[in-house]
Amino acid sequence: MSFDQLSSLESGSASGRRGNNGAFSDDPEFSRLSQGLMNKLFHLQGNISKLRSDISLLGTKRDNPRLRERVHTVLEESTEQFKEVGEGIKKVQTWEDVTPTQKYSQQKLSREFKSALSEFQYLQREALEKQRASVTAARAALDPNSPGEVGASGYEGEQLQLQLQEQEQIHLAPQDEVDFQDALITEREEEIRQIEEGVGDLNVLFQQVAQIVNEQGETLQTIEDNAVNVREDTRGADVELRSAARYQKNARSKACCLLLVLAVIMTIVLLAVFLG
CATH class of the missing domain: 1.20.5 (Single alpha-helices involved in coiled-coils or other helix-helix interfaces)
Structure with missing residues (x-):
């Protein structure tokens, strides 16, 4: 390939990356950020699918410490990832001088983020409810004087059966086994506290993103109103x-x-x- 041909290819490539006024037609940093956020959201959707399956097993015969540990780990990791993605979404939403293509990316990211976060928050609350019911049943099993007022339908009915079984076992168990069960309950209570903190943090993040999106919508409405006024004035x-x-x-x-x-x-x- 000759030097002239190489120069012409380079100039053609550069012109494809630049607009008519010589400026870049697309912002590489914006593209990298938005694409990275979409990839992370896709990964979070996979976590949500796993959580939905695992949380449905809590309180059933297939419930076990390994399952609870997996649920807790995925909840904790996903919460941190949602916080990271949320900060990126806020940065994208406040990007200045966006093109129509970038505006479409902003709207798509915001829509996908709010949808994924809403579903994750629902699973958080469901896991929290089941964890609390499990701890309540376990505490009642350790306390022979507890009335054990648990509903007899659905998940709470299964917890009642587990509670009665644990009470019979604990009455016959040595003190070290009782202490071990008490330590497990304390560990579950700590997991509940961490889940509650994650729920609170994500609620704040959701509200912040929603506020930014609303403000952007108001700005766009103002621009549209101004454009309409200019058009009417021109006419x-x-x-x-x-x-x-x-x-x-x-x-x-x-x-x-x-x-x-x-x-x-x-x-x-x-x-x-x-x-x-």
């Missing part, structure tokens, strides 16, 4: 200019007629003078 000015041009044309016609009449009168006067 009014055009009508006024056309009217002024019409009046000016009529005035010129009247002036020409008047000059013609004066010229005829002057001609008649001059002819009368010379012929007289």
Whole structure:
């Protein structure tokens, strides 16, 4: 390949990356950020799918410490990832001088983020409810004087059965086993506290993103209203200019007629003078 051919290819590539005014038609940093956020949201959707399956097993015969640990780990990791993505979403939403393509990316990211976060928050609350019910049942099993008022339907009915079984086992268990069960309950309570903190943090993040999106919507509405006003003002000015041009044309016609009449009168006067 010759030097001239290489130069022409480079210039063609550069022109494809630049707009008509010489500036880059797309912001590489914005593209990298938005694409990275979409990839993270896709990963979070996979976590949500796993959580939905695992949380449905809590409180059933397939419930076990390994399952609870997996649920807690995924909840904790996903909460941190949602916080990270949320900060990126806020940065994207406040990007200045966006193109129509970038505006579409902003709206798509915001929509996907709010949808994924809402679903994750629902799973958080469901896991929290089941964890609390499990701890309540376990505490009641350790306390022989506890009335154990748990509902007898659905998940709470299963917890009642587990509670009765644990009570029978604990009555016959040595003290070290009781202490071990108490330590497990304390660990579950700590997990509940962490889940509650995550729920609170994500609620704040959701509200912040929603507020930014609403503010952006108000800004766009203001821009649209201004554009409509400018268009109406332009139409009014055009009508006024056309009217002024019409009046000016009529005035010129009247002036020409008047000059013609004066010229005829002057001609008649001059002819009368010379012929007289």
